[in-house]
Amino acid sequence: MATGVRLTDKESSATVESLVGLRTNPVTKVTPIAVDDLAEQLLGGEIGDAIAGAAAGLKSAKTWAELSAVVGTAELQKGEVTDDAGTHTDPVTGLTVPNMGTYSWSASPAGWTRTGDYADPATAVEAKAAADVAATTAVGASVVAGEAGIWQLSGNNLGVTFAISADDGKMPWGVLPDGSYYAGALLTEINYAGNNLGLVDGLVGAGGRLLWGVDRWGGEWIGGQYSEPLGSNNLGLIWGIVGDDGKVPLGVRSDGSLIGALALQDVGAVVWEAGGNLYGLLGTQEVQLTSTGKYDLPRVVGEHVHFRSTRRRDVSMTYRVAYNNPGKLEVFYASRKANEASFTIGQSLAEGGDVAITTTPPFPSNALKFANGPVGKQSEVLTGPLVPLAEAVNETISTGMARNILADELDRTLVMAGQAWGGKTYAELKKGAADGVYEKVIAQAVYLAGLPGGAHCRAVNVIHGEADGLISNVNYDADLREWLDDLNEDIRGALDQSDRIVMLTCQTSSAAGYRSIGVRDTFTTPFLQLKASEENDDIFLVGPKYHLTYLDHSHIDAASTRLWGEYYGKVYRRVVIEGEDWRPLSPATITVDGSDVVIDCHVPVAPIVIDTTAVTDPGNLGFNLLDAGGATITGVSVTGPAQITVALSAPPQTGWRLSYAFHNGAASAGSNSGPTTGCRGCIRDSDPTLSAYTVAPLRNWLVAFQHIF
Structure with a gap:
């Protein structure tokens, strides 16, 4: 069969445009094209x-x-x-x-x-898939609507047996008896025999020039370049393109690296999955990037790998990890502004119950507050400008929290703010309440939004619950949910951010200072705070406070307030920055084995430890058995790194109650709370995180809870 294109009697087009595909507009049907100058057209x-x-x-x-x-x-x-x-x-x-x-x-x-706009590749996959589906549907519609004729042909000057013809009589596509076919002006030959290149298949332009061909050894001609699989060679190549001058403009070595003038000087980063984890290759260095096995849709973005993960309570979020710092994951948020706001709200413990001691700014450039902040008290209005963060009148958690967040690296600018009013219930602090505490927080967000570079918010810090415990609020868990929903709507609206805000809260540990044991059950909030954190994927309980030093029945001293701020900072780093789940030391499952009650726990850092030095033993290490008809606790022991066993004098019966850190401590209202006199327990974990101020470890203590058999 002769070589070349046989459409010599057809009109030629002067551009590459008609090679793109069939058009449905009858006025602009595909026309054959002369491709003698195809290279010039393509490269010009x-x-x-x-x-x-x-x-x-x-x-x-x-x-x-x-x-x-x-x-x-x-x-x-x-x-x-x-x-x-x-x-x-x-x-x-x-x-x-x-x-x-x-x-x-x-x-x-x-x-x-x-x-x-920049779009994170890991989060753009779903949109891309939707666009592909839409495009496929559109192409299908255009084919159905096309007006081209499909013909079986007899004798003709092209030797074509089957063709699609356009309204203008030209042939955009046709098939020859040997299986070769025309696509526009190009001829693809199935048996491209009789040529000096030894080709078996080829694609030839109208001027008789070879555009693409394959020889019987698997080598390819592309334009004027020849590519072939290589055997032994002095360059160590397994694949290469050889020019007419015998040089290699592009070659691939067995390790995946490229050489030649067409090779990128920096191959860049590569990521792959192996054994349930992500690995990366930057140059020739292989690194393990993750170790949790929870990831999806990994993408290389600059010096990072972005991926989706549900590691934080099964909520899908985008994460990234740097090649030069493997293992250190962080959430990649959609809203990333110049300032990171953190609002503290609540009652007197949020205001600060003792005289300020942290009056020197720890990070003058990276931790800021309102001029009369950090937390507005009662009807006080916080005003600008922003100044370096330090405590002013009362010690709040703000400086301790910022110190912990920024301890490893000054990678963000924090603005610590908020509003609180001692003795107020949720109903008196919520959105629309008469005192306007909630609205002052939103006003602070509006101010921060107007700063150069704007602001975003990742979490609100709630220190509250005593007032609602006093009024026996049985809906406090639902109140926390409503509080967070309102704050999400209004703070995000003020800051123009899409990412949802989480709540960090803590457990009230002063029930003994408000209620004697006989009426202790009417103080409702501690168990409902735990319940809210267990039932919501965006409410995180930092922990109980019975191990801290109290000034009276409910207020902790300045040093404990600063320390508690460091606890909040520790949880903030884990939840907000690293995107990991957080559960305090708390029961995961409770089972009965004869007369033994086995409590398997969520443990931030195992093993569980009994500590009667930091917290004195109120009896049975803080456990109490109630409504048990005379049965007693005979022993409490740690039976595993994450397990506690409480031995009873008889198998528990329906209606019995086992509590921890609640039905003990001071027997009358008004007595001091805390580690020696309040409702408390002696069970903690082994967290080695150290306080930046005291160098004491920030241990996590077992939350107050009650189990009804």
Whole structure:
């Protein structure tokens, strides 16, 4: 069979456009094309620029300052800024544009010009899939609506036996008897015999030039280049393209690295899954990036790997991990502003119940507050400007919390704020209440939104519950849910952020200071605080407070307040920054084995420890058996790294109650709470995290709870 294209009697088009595909518009049917100058058409003008830009590779930077310092190597080279909330003047258009986004290099005027918004690849997959489905549907519709005729042909000058004809009489597609077919002006030959290249298949242009071909050894001709699988060679290649001059413009070694003028100088990062974890390759260095086995849709973004995970209470979020810091995961939030606000709300413990002791700013540039902050008291209105964070009149949790969050690295600017009013119930602090405490928090958010670079909020800190315990509020868990929902709506609205806010709260440990044992059950909030954290995926209980030092029946001293702030900071880092789940030392399951009650626990850091030094024993290490008809507790022991066994004098019966850190301590209202006189227990974990102020470990103590058999 003769070689070449046989459409010599057909009209030719002067552009590559008609090679794209069939068009449904009757006026613009596909026409054959002369491709003698196909290379020039493909490599000239914008197409050539786009190819050169793609070959130059993507320049990924975290900030605009980093990207702007890089000089592009080709017109239209792509760039991106992945994490920068600021703005700048575009060097090409002269417009003020956001720093975070996608970019293209311009040679004249020289600089990176912004082309669009940056989208995290891990979160864009669902949108891309939807777009693919829509595009496929559209293509299907266009084929159905097409008006081209399909014909079986007899004798004709092209030797075609089957064809699609256009309304203008031209043939955009046809099949020859040997299986070769025309696609527009191109002829694909199934048996491309009789040629000096030894090809068995080929694609030939109208000028008789070879565009693509395959020889019997599996080598390929693409344009003027020949690629082939390689055996032994001095370059160690397993695949390569050889030019007419015998040089290799592109080759692949067995380790995956590239060589040649067409190879990217920096291959960049690669990520893969093995054994349920993510691994990365940067250059020739292999690193294990994750160790939990919970990930999906991994994508390389600059120096990070982004992926989706449900590691925090089965809520799907985007995470990232850096190649140069494997194992250190962090949540990659959609809203990333210049300032990170944290609002503390509640009653007197949120205000601060003792004179301030932390009056020196720990991080003057990275931890800030309102001028008369950090937490507004009662009807006080916090005002700007922002100043370095330190405690003023009363010691709040703010400085201790910020110190813990920023201890490892100064990677964010925290603004500690909030509003509190001692002795107020939830009904008096909620949205729309007469005293306006809630509305003052929202006003603070509005102010922060107007700062250069704006602000976002990841969590609100609630220290509250005594007043509702006093009124025996049996719906306090639902109140916490409503409180968080309202704060989510109004703070996010003020800050213009999409990411939801979580609540960090703590357990009230002063029941003994308010209620004698005979009426202790009417103090409802401690168990409902635990219940709210167990039933909601965005409410996290930091822990109980019975191990802290109290001034009276309910207020902790300044040193304990600062220490408690460090506890809040510890949980904030785990939940908000690292995106891990947090449950305090608390029961996971409770089972009965004869007369033994076996309590398997959530343990932040095993093993469980009995500690009667930090907290004195109120009897049975804090456990009490109630409504048991004379039966007693005969022993309490740690029976595993995460297990406690309470031995009873008889098998428990329906209606018996076993409680911890609640039905003990001071027998009358008004007595001091705390580690020697309040309702308490002696069970803790082995968390080695140290206080930045006292260097004492921040142990996690078993929460107060009650189990009814």
